Amino acid sequence: MTVKRTHLSRVTPAKAGVQSLSWRRWARHWLPAFAGATAALAAVGCAPRETILPMVGIEPPALRDFPADFTPPISNETNRPMPGFGGGGGGVERTPVIFIHGNTVSARYWLPAREHFMKAGYSADELWALGYGWDNVRYFDSGDLSVPSVDRIVNGVMAYLSQKTGRTIHQVDVIGHSLGVTLVRQWMLQTNSFHKVRNFIGACGANQGVWTAWPDTRGQQRVVSWELTRGSPWLAQLNRPGETPGPTRYMTLYDGTGWADVLFPYPDEHSGALQGAYNLAYNAEHGTWYDHLMLPRKPGPMEAMIEFLKAAAEPLPQAVPPRLVRDGDFIRADQPEARVHCTTDGRYPTRETPGATEVRLGELALYTCYARNPATELSSPMARFRAQQPARQQPLTLSATPGGGVFEHPQFVKLEASDPDAFIVYTTSGTPPDSGSPLYTEPVYVPGPLTFMAIAIAPDGRVTPPLKLEFDISLEMIEARNTLQRQFDPTAPVKYEGRRKVGR
């Protein structure tokens, strides 16, 4: 026993010493290091540089390759000046090209395209790209949320170049990628801006949906997901008036094999195509394997894009767009060479819709028209007309259900005019609607935070005042409703101050 005790006594202090040393070392050295590293990683991962760096007095680096006299527009999503590139000399001989990036990237995505296009003869003044989002995967963009940003981009570039060149720039060419495709289409639709886009090229767009988007809030869903689910009401609204409306020339560029672009596997391999467009399933037709991000930045596809752009006639430098003129029950253009293109099926007229010098309005039909001057290649905005009817006595009003507010999930907004013969048009971009705005045919799907506006136009020409509704369907609301506290206590108050925080 004595020996045994001696043996143990030789071990025990050493053992005790090791353990206490281990814990002291842990506590003194590694715990702070571990905590610091975890905090740093969490901070980097959870918040964008645009949030973190200003906290320590550092201006986040950004691509800002603009002329000194160009003021970048403010992003509707970030509430900050948009980064990007554009201008820099060379003059404007061609229709300027504006590149619209996709989800979670920014304008720099298009730098290879700028280089390629300049080698193909474009000047720096003719090539523009601006970042409308957060440039961070933490913040998914949205086809609705960024429509005002695209509007500011296009109008800002046209205004800047008009001022710089001394002539009004009426049109641009727009090339969008991924989310940028449906975003630009939504912008053209909601702001009645088809006439501003001479050519639109959509690369890898989710025109018929994308499998990565889901229609409910399970998992980490975002507005973009609600919008771009296969068969979503949002896409239905986008495609219902026609997939290639207006005088714009459309081209799409996409994988087509179902294997190279992981976002569009079978049966969605042709989701990028648009009915009526020049649809180029590039990989399928050329045997290439360009993935989602590569496709519009590879020489072959870019050559195809340039070829498509160059095939369109350039508008005459000093030309003025035609306007639609109503003369009784006749619709004409204010320029003798211009033609009027109309439809009566509720869809927008396309570039292929036959034109006429004048259109006589039938008694019951609702005409959707635009005017285009083939000599100048310029067009008018869309407008709707109905044969003149006698004035009615009853007041014309417009109501909506729900009438705006804070919601956790997407809403269907039902509109009703007091005169059942009136037609209703609306916008989801905050843009005041006009007769050429999207036509209300069924409840409007509102998936995200936006300003909804609508008017009703009676057969006798009366128009209601714009109905303006604010919808706040936001991540913050969802998060507020699903706090840990509420998981245990459903009666706990929802701490939400309302209205999605701009500039978050």
Next chain:
Amino acid sequence: MRTAKHSISMQSSQGTQSFHGHASFFRILRVMCGSILFLSGTSAHAGIAFTPHLSEYSRLPPGQYTEATFVFTEIEHIYDRDGNKVKLGLPFVPPGASTDAALGLFKMLWVGNIFRDSGIPVLSTHPQFCRMIGVLGYQQNTEQIAERVRLFGKKPGANGHGDLFGLCGIYTDDYLWGPVKANALLATTVKFPVGRYDQDAALNIGTNYWSTIPQFAFHSEIFGRIYIDGTIAYQFNGNNDKPSFGGLTPTRIADWKNAEINVAWKFNEHWFADVGYSYRASVGSNHYDKVTINFVDQPLAPESACANTNAGLQNLGIDPLATPEICNSPLLTHFFLEPRPGPYSDRGVMGRALTGGFYYVYRTSSVFNFRVFYPIAGRGSQIDVLFDVCTSEPCGPDSADNISTLSTTLYGVQEAAAISATPFYEFRLVYLFWAP
């Protein structure tokens, strides 16, 4: 004590019969000391290696990823230094004993580019990534092994948090050659030895030594259906001046070289299956400088040695080695054992394994992965430790009561030394925050 030594010395001078008894006695001692090696088992941590998972090295979209991997195993076989697959604990532990382990690895991955738009060459155009891996583990030997471990005054298992791994790296560009798309990455992992580490434990969650692991890896996709991920890495290991389990973890740990490859087949956007191959081997030998493993109850009586040894052999169906005559010899009363601390060197360690598994991708935010890791060859660490046999304490080579020196082969234990020959099962869950 002196009497005992004296009697043995006298015996050895008395002729064949006595000499025979003396030799048998040392055979018993050898077997008994050898029991240490079987008792020590192996750390489950040691048996677990990771081949790359599906798209492990692809250029992931910027974002934050979390991952939890759960590993379950019952190690019943390990590799010896000759590459033989040996049953854990035999002959001293009956069949069925094992080292059981359940490990949880929690990973957080960030992918982004903090140098974006900064104008710094290379960095500004190539995304970076950082990953931290924390480990929680439960490792215990089954009771038969635990009982044996206690003979040496040691603890059979260790639970708690493991070492912390931190790595950062940078992606290359994506390259495309016809239907083959590929990218590579360079990364360096640092293992911070912060895990729970007990010098008395046969198993440890922590390792108590630093490692730095530069790594080159690549990812390739062919025809959009076949995904290949591979890596080569070199692991610089620091020293462990506080070896555990009586010095049977190396004090100077050999560096490691790793090569791993994984090939996955994509059925559709939701289902994948993969097979992988893993090779890892030490560069040179592990060195042991502080061997102290020993029976806690000393002096040892031959009777206990006999019972101990014969019971173990009977489990194997082998006739008793120690005869009653030897065990009951009045000449053998008691003795002390004391290991010499070293230095000892092993032949290095090596492990080769195949993996196979499948993946289910739920939406785009979650990945469920089940995998089997199947060892196909290996070489564990073993060293020939010298034990001094004395009739009194202190016992050592210079002790006046030193009656002999035995050499017995012991297994190295834990992460740096033991190579499991038992498959393990891995269930992995990946969750991507803020997926669309």
